Amino acid sequence: MNIIKVKNISKEYKISKHENGFIGYIKHILNPKTETFKAVQNISFEIKEGEIVGYLGENGAGKSTTIKMLTGLLTPTSGEIEVNGIVPYKNRIENNFQIGAVFGQKTQLWWDLPVIESFKLIGSLYKMSKKEYESNLNWIIEKLELQELLNKQVKNLSLGQKMKCEIAATFLHKPKIVYLDEPTIGLDVLVKENIRKFIKEVNKEFHTTILLTTHDIKDVEELCDRIILIDKGCIIYDGSINTFKIKYSNNDFVTIFKKESESYIAKIKMNNEMQIVEETKNYIKIKYNSQKISIVEIIDLFKKYYTIENVETNEAKFEEILKDIYRGHTNVE
Amino acid sequence: MLNNYFGIIKSSFKKGFVYKIDNLLSIVNRIIEVSVLIFIWKAIYGGTVSINGMNLETLIVYYAVAYSLNHIMTWGINEYIASSIKNGRINMELLYPIDYMKYFFCYKLGMVLRQVMIISMPTFIILSVLFHINLSFHFINILFFVLITFLSIIIIFFIELIFGLMTFYTTSDWGLQVLKKSLITILSGAIAPLEFFPTIIAKIMNILPFTDLIYSPTTTLLGMNSITGISIILIRQFIWILVLYSISKVIYNTAIKNITIYGG
Numbered sequence: 208m209n210i211i212k213v214k215n216i217s218k219e220y221k222i223s224k225h226e227n228g229f230i231g232y233i234k235h236i237l238n239p240k241t242e243t244f245k246a247v248q249n250i251s252f253e254i255k256e257g258e259i260v261g262y263l264g265e266n267g268a269g270k271s272t273t274i275k276m277l278t279g280l281l282t283p284t285s286g287e288i289e290v291n292g293i294v295p296y297k298n299r300i301e302n303n304f305q306i307g308a309v310f311g312q313k314t315q316l317w318w319d320l321p322v323i324e325s326f327k328l329i330g331s332l333y334k335m336s337k338k339e340y341e342s343n344l345n346w347i348i349e350k351l352e353l354q355e356l357l358n359k360q361v362k363n364l365s366l367g368q369k370m371k372c373e374i375a376a377t378f379l380h381k382p383k384i385v386y387l388d389e390p391t392i393g394l395d396v397l398v399k400e401n402i403r404k405f406i407k408e409v410n411k412e413f414h415t416t417i418l419l420t421t422h423d424i425k426d427v428e429e430l431c432d433r434i435i436l437i438d439k440g441c442i443i444y445d446g447s448i449n450t451f452k453i454k455y456s457n458n459d460f461v462t463i464f465k466k467e468s469e470s471y472i473a474k475i476k477m478n479n480e481m482q483i484v485e486e487t488k489n490y491i492k493i494k495y496n497s498q499k500i501s502i503v504e505i506i507d508l509f510k511k512y513y514t515i516e517n518v519e520t521n522e523a524k525f526e527e528i529l530k531d532i533y534r535g536h537t538n539v540e
Numbered sequence: 541m542l543n544n545y546f547g548i549i550k551s552s553f554k555k556g557f558v559y560k561i562d563n564l565l566s567i568v569n570r571i572i573e574v575s576v577l578i579f580i581w582k583a584i585y586g587g588t589v590s591i592n593g594m595n596l597e598t599l600i601v602y603y604a605v606a607y608s609l610n611h612i613m614t615w616g617i618n619e620y621i622a623s624s625i626k627n628g629r630i631n632m633e634l635l636y637p638i639d640y641m642k643y644f645f646c647y648k649l650g651m652v653l654r655q656v657m658i659i660s661m662p663t664f665i666i667l668s669v670l671f672h673i674n675l676s677f678h679f680i681n682i683l684f685f686v687l688i689t690f691l692s693i694i695i696i697f698f699i700e701l702i703f704g705l706m707t708f709y710t711t712s713d714w715g716l717q718v719l720k721k722s723l724i725t726i727l728s729g730a731i732a733p734l735e736f737f738p739t740i741i742a743k744i745m746n747i748l749p750f751t752d753l754i755y756s757p758t759t760t761l762l763g764m765n766s767i768t769g770i771s772i773i774l775i776r777q778f779i780w781i782l783v784l785y786s787i788s789k790v791i792y793n794t795a796i797k798n799i800t801i802y803g804g
Contacts, residue, residue, distance in 0.1 A: 331547025
């Protein structure tokens with residue numbers, strides 16, 4: 208069942224255009240000019256219940272705008288959104304009962320009060336019964352190891368502790384859908400691991416649907432089965448990580464270990480799909496396009512001149528592929 | 541049922557107790573302000589029995605009550621809303637499953653409860669002792685005082701909401717805060733009772749909602765208003781509540797629709 212349905216949504220912002228200098232400033236006051244900026248253009252996707260989806264893209268690609276529209280904070284300029292049967296920007300409050308959200312740089316905890324007070328407030332805001340609140344609270348305290356933090360003021364917590372409490376506050380009412388906007392930003396490895404483990408467990412236990420944006424590739428690789436890649440407001444990829452790797456890894460590497468120490472490279476007929484990266488006495492490292500040429504063909508070429516002892520292939524890393532796409536080196540249709 | 545509202549009131553109430561020195565300084569500040577005003581008026585009165593129909597004793601009680609109320613009316617939620625808009629915390633507040641206006645009204649109520657308990661009451665008690673104030677108010681007057689003050693808290697809530705939400709358009713809040721504070725201090729009768737202003741200005745002030753924040757409840761408590769006077773005040777307050785509610789609703793709706801949340 209598709210719990211999130213997004214159909215052809217676009218979002219445009221009006222940005223006031225300033226000219227430089229004092230005269231520009233006066234001009235702006237007398238005749239303010241605005242520019243339309245398209246943050247999100249005509250995107251559609253659907254997410255099944257219980258899925259963890261990574262929503263990736265460069266800074267400013269339109270990730271946060273999409274999430275704000277999904278949570279009902281922003282109204283799309285055009286298009287339709289439905290989250291579990293509710294249109295979020297029309298019935299924001301009704302929608303808020305079933306969702307939870309973490310925005311990496313914002314907090315929903317009350318800065319000057321002990322953590323437990325924020326939890327109590329959330330308990331009453333989401334209209335939990337006393338029994339429900341207590342069982343949810345105990346469950347989350349145990350899972351995230353919060354016992355010692357409960358009576359500390361939020362302002363005295365470290366970044367990692369704060370984020371753990373933030374996540375706890377988000378999951379306290381057991382939402383059906385959770386949006387995580389950079390939940391691991393600025394955290395150390397251990398806290399990151401702890402949070403990832405928690406997300407995985409909640410997803411498994413309660414079938415919680417999770418949409419995650421992050422710049423930490425490890426988050427994606429560990430948590431998500433599916434990724435949606437957005438660039439300049441448009442979706443450029445939607446599918447599994449593995450398919451993505453196969454489809455766009457146009458620079459895989461193969462290392463051929465040889466017996467002969469002299470070089471016969473000049474004799475080998477090279478083509479455009481492969482390229483020698485490094486040649487030493489013992490091995491030759493080749494970068495090749497796995498879509499155009501297979502390893503077998505490469506080995507065939509080299510077999511004529513070398514006695515091959517061993518072959519090692521290095522798949523391109525997910526991170527490298529993303530980098531190439533962000534840089535514009537890889538075209539995605 | 542109403543649990544969610546009480547939750548906010550409670551949290552907001554507790555929040556103020558964290559800053560003990562801050563609260564103490566607020567009391568000291570109020571007492572110094574009132575003392576200075578009273579000393580000046582003592583000098584002005586000299587041997588005169590009454591100025592503008594008010595004798596010195598009444599004026600001293602007036603200031604003690606007015607300045608105890610002043611803190612509630614000048615320190616409100618517009619700063620909180622403005623900072624919320626500026627640093628993006630409003631994102632999270634809009635994700636609470638409760639209407640934003642109701643959320644802030646509960647926040648304001650919690651804040652007022654705390655201000656009454658730890659600032660206004662102590663200020664008034666200390667001033668009563670310092671200036672030997674006779675506390676024999678009529679029971680009926682006290683009741684009307686409480687009623688009018690409660691309505692004026694609703695009025696000030698909408699004023700603060702409007703000023704706070706204006707931050708969406710100005711993107712800076714300092715000017716708005718100063719404007720609100722000075723409007724209230726001058727027009728509410730905190731600086732001097734309406735009797736001391738020129739007639740025309742007093743008449744204009746009488747139409748505006750600000751007089752009902754401090755002047756009206758204080759004079760009611762002192763027994764200076766007849767039943768007709770009190771009815772006029774109550775009617776005026778109801779009208780202003782309706783007007784300000786409508787204005788803030790319009791501003792709220794347009795602001796939320798065109799919301800561009802800063803910082804990501």
